[in-house]
Amino acid sequence: MRWEDFRSSSNVEDRRGMGLPGGAGGLGIGTIVILGLVGWALGIDPRILIGGAEMMTGGGSGYQQQQQGRQGAPQDEAGRFAAAILGNTEDVWNTVLPQQANRQYQAPKLVLFSDATRSGCGGAQSAMGPFYCPLDQTVYIDLSFFEEMQRRFRAGGDFANAYVLAHEVGHHVENQLGILPRVQERQQQVGRAEANQLSVRVELMADCLAGVWAHHSNQRWQSLEQGDIEEAIRAAEAIGDDRLQKQSQGRVVPDSFTHGSSEQRMRWLTTGLKTGQVQACDTFRASKL
Template sequence: MRWIGRQGSGNVQDRRGMGGKIALGGGVGGIIVIILSLLFGNNPLETLNVENAPRQTSAAEDEQAKFVSVVLKDTEDVWNKLFSEKFGGPYQEPTLVLFSGSDQSGCGFANAATGPFYCPLDKSVYIDLSFYDELGSRFGASGDFAMAYVVAHEVGHHVQNLLGTSGKVQEARQRMSEEAANRLSVALELQADFYAGVWAHHAQQMNNILEPGDIEEALTAANAIGDDRLQMQSQGYVVPDAFTHGTSEQRMHWFKKGFETGDVKQGDTFAELQ
């Protein structure tokens, strides 16, 4: 991805190296963090009352921080334009919170084991940059655009929050069986993948960001974090009714559709549930 020397976002809070003991928050936010911990194969109890000792950031981490700031700025450029043209209103830009080890979000406790996530309660994306390396070492999805896809996916959840989609899904899930609620979660996640593809489409048109192999890096990342693949790796078998994010094939399909069309109106992932 072409990013060096380009402007970063002014909506980044850098909390890396900050210390303190943080406890898990309650309510829906706490549940979100627990679900994310389980998704990545971690014990959520390990995220309680974790000490986050102050530390110095490395030059490599600082470079990664600059990179995700530029990616966030690109998402701001794209979604400001699309909200004005397609949704008839202003785009409220999210905050990107960088932390190391652990932090407190509006949705409860966050730590590196949680993985990147979006908190709708404070309209912020939370990322421990150690996930940048984990994409390559654990998921086999190396390359800067794999991380760009992750950021764009989380910003996609912010778009869903602004459009009211997330709230409608959360309300509907409360009236459903677990299996049906999981299907709604899958649709929500796949739409965020679609929005990530839409972002890549328009960011390329606006800022010429793509280098050879970038889209392949994003597709490799989408493939690596499909529910079917993660379940097979963690437990040796697949339980489709327990899917919450979609299969590898679905995640790649919707990102690719968003990238190829660039049309926000073609991302009705919920229609497949009918």
């Protein structure tokens, strides 16, 4: 992928190496790790468990206000890559969202961290993987996730890594369209199985929106090289719920899916790549996920 000529975003905060004295919001790092593992084992978003534990222990947003990282594009290669991809998503969505959805795009922030930090949605730690917090409209990522993706799933490369970031930005687009608040409200009214199904639709739409970004980026900057699309599709396949469940517990439980199967993730990413249309990503109206 040709990313070196992308404009670097200034909406980056680099907290790597800062550490998190005393844990996140008063929780110890050990507690965060345990809650993270429990969440993944039970199919519950670890941020919900950690946020609840922080409320029980009186943890709040005070630490977030004290922890300020370095602002602007980092100078190391991994940091420059993340800032460049974010900048390119800004340039694409600044044009595409008004044209296709009649909405002005307000760019999210990107926080780079190592091990653990705080977010507007509660404590964050590396084991959670990258995530988007709608409360502070920020994407959080420990860039070591890219190494883990390569090591565990043999799914890496510049475009695969860019897809991961673009997927989280896709959640921000969903938030701007008013989809995330409506889904979160609905999830509180239904049972676990239906709530999981709503989560799958949200995640598959973000996959598709990542494809829409890549479509327009390639049209305008000729950013994709031979093999890039296959690289991203391999990454989407590697992180499907069915494949992850098979690897971790030896069986697949579709009702507990929260992100979608490998086939679904590949198909929706490809839909965005081929069409370049936000409307084509409406998983909530799709008859087949």
